[in-house]
Amino acid sequence: MNDDRLKQYNEDGYILIRNLLNEEEIQTIQDLRKRIDEEAEAGGFQNFTKGKTRYEFERIETDGTPARSTLRAVKEPWWNEEAFRKVTGSDKILDVVEQLIGSEIYYHSSKLLFKAARGGRRKPWHQDWAYWDHMNQRQVTVWMAIDEATRENGCIEVLPGSHKNGLIKHHHGEDFMIEESGIDTSQIVYAVMEPGDALFFDVLTLHASAANHSDKGRLCSIIDYDSEPKPDNSRHGSDHPLRSREGEVESLAIT
Numbered sequence: 001m002n003d004d005r006l007k008q009y010n011e012d013g014y015i016l017i018r019n020l021l022n023e024e025e026i027q028t029i030q031d032l033r034k035r036i037d038e039e040a041e042a043g044g045f046q047n048f049t050k051g052k053t054r055y056e057f058e059r060i061e062t063d064g065t066p067a068r069s070t071l072r073a074v075k076e077p078w079w080n081e082e083a084f085r086k087v088t089g090s091d092k093i094l095d096v097v098e099q100l101i102g103s104e105i106y107y108h109s110s111k112l113l114f115k116a117a118r119g120g121r122r123k124p125w126h127q128d129w130a131y132w133d134h135m136n137q138r139q140v141t142v143w144m145a146i147d148e149a150t151r152e153n154g155c156i157e158v159l160p161g162s163h164k165n166g167l168i169k170h171h172h173g174e175d176f177m178i179e180e181s182g183i184d185t186s187q188i189v190y191a192v193m194e195p196g197d198a199l200f201f202d203v204l205t206l207h208a209s210a211a212n213h214s215d216k217g218r219l220c221s222i223i224d225y226d227s228e229p230k231p232d233n234s235r236h237g238s239d240h241p242l243r244s245r246e247g248e249v250e251s252l253a254i255t
């Protein structure tokens with residue numbers, strides 16, 4: 001990323017990088033999703049946990065289509081899914097992350113999210129840091145499109161410059177969210193993305209996504225990186241360094 005793009009990131013609180021993942025990497029995540037769906041179907045689409053990874057499914061019955069069960073989210077796939085880790089923790093991603101938060105990089109958290117066609121619900125406006133505001137702020141979220149993400153299927157939306165206003169009060173409403181009535185909707189940028197595109201955004205950048213009313217599902221990978229290990233007693237973050245000023249770091253065995 002050149003200096004202009006870096007300046008843009010600091011100004012807007014996000015940067016969109018096209019074609020960051022190649023076709024093989026996109027397919028790897030699609031195959032992972034397929035394997036998880038097959039496993040879930042065999043188990044009657046019951047939620048399950050493996051080590052630190054949680055697999056969640058939902059029944060979609062809106063818009064007049066026959067009810068169906070489908071993947072909703074894999075929380076913390078990093079710990080149990082080697083394919084996910086290989087794709088989302090590659091050097092080309094860490095190289096961008098390093099430019100944004102520095103050369104000390106720790107794994108923070110991850111998700112594989114699926115917004116089902118004709119019924120996948122919206123995510124209200126929020127800042128990621130609100131979930132873990134006891135931690136340091138030098139963190140970045142990387143949102144990668146695995147399916148195409150459009151306005152119709154609920155692409156991610158951001159408010160440029162919102163990271164400069166600090167943490168906004170959140171409450172538990174429809175989700176963990178801010179009071180949305182004050183949002184200037186004319187400022188919203190819709191991050192329409194092709195598979196393989198990646199949005200890097202600051203943990204204070206306000207973002208949301210609409211419900212999916214289209215015929216196409218929307219799969220994405222999300223990963224957060226931190227510049228510091230987790231504080232004692234924090235349930236968020238990790239002590240696992242991915243890059244360090246001292247050079248090589250040990251790779252981690254799958255749990």
Ligand SMILES: O=C(O)CCC(=O)C(=O)O
Pocket residue numbers: 111113115123128154155156207208209220222
């Ligand atoms: O992918 C989306 O729809 C938004 C997800 C998100 O913002 C989150 O999980 O914090």
